[in-house]
Amino acid sequence: MFEILLNKSVRIESKRLFLRPFQASDAEWYYAMSLKNKEHLRRYEFGNPVMTIESVEDARKVLVGMSLDWGKNFFLGAFNRQNGEFIAQIYIGVVNWGLPEYRVGYFVEQGHEGQGYVTEAVLAALDFIFETLGAQRASLECSDTNSRSYHVAERCGMLREAHFRQNKHTPDGAVEGTLFFGMLRSEWEARRAYKPAAITLSPAISSPGE
Ligand SMILES: CC(C)(COP(=O)(O)OP(=O)(O)OC[C@H]1O[C@@H](n2cnc3c(N)ncnc32)[C@H](O)[C@@H]1OP(=O)(O)O)[C@@H](O)C(=O)NCCC(=O)NCCS
DSSP states (O other): HHHHHHHHEEEEEOOOOEEEOOOGGGGGHHHHHHHHHHHHHHHTTTSGGGOOOOOOOHHHHHHHHHHHHHTTTTEEEEEETTTOOOOEEEEEEEEETTTTTTEEEEEOOOOGGSSSSSHHHHHHHHHHIIIISOSEEEEEEEEETTTHHHHHHHHHEEEEEEEEEEEETTTSSEEEEEEHHHHHHHHHHHTSOOOOOOEESSSSSSSOOO
């Protein structure tokens, strides 16, 4: 596990995707992606650094920030295995090293919504969390109005553990609640019929694909 914390060239494979950390050389396409997805991400990702990007240089700073955070927060791009196209961004954050517990977050590139890619990428991320990072627990939270997001959690087999009603404002000043999902190590082991995800520490990968 400690090797993973130092090694940023981790690569996780699933049926249609591979996941890898971002790198500074992703800046040009990441900038274009951020422009294209601004409206798509405005409602539920308004706090995401991707929303602050206004130039290639901004994109580079965001990507370098993600890279420097590796070991504390793991930001992974999910790419199509066939053509290297960017599909989704997956976030794995450390909630509690002692347990350990990790939190998952994500967004999909708008052109790839509704094709099961995020579910596939999150399952691969859960495999990484439980098998490689040794998690006792994985968690996920989302707005109670974000049905696409909580359906991902449900499809991945995470349990709804809590619902805080009307506990925050939307970007437009309305109120909404938050749903909390969790999965225990024992639950992951019980559903390991899903066979992902080769995880390798590979040499540097060129962008955006291979
Ligand atoms: C939330 C979000 C990531 C969900 O993305 P998504 O594309 O709906 O999720 P998936 O990739 O798992 O796709 C699921 C859909 O693909 C369909 N699908 C097709 N093939 C599939 C497969 N092999 N496996 C699973 N689902 C499949 C499912 O039936 C489902 O369809 P539906 O939309 O008609 O219900 C996306 O809507 C998004 O980026 N939103 C904006 C940002 C955001 O909300 N982030 C989360 C904040 S908590």
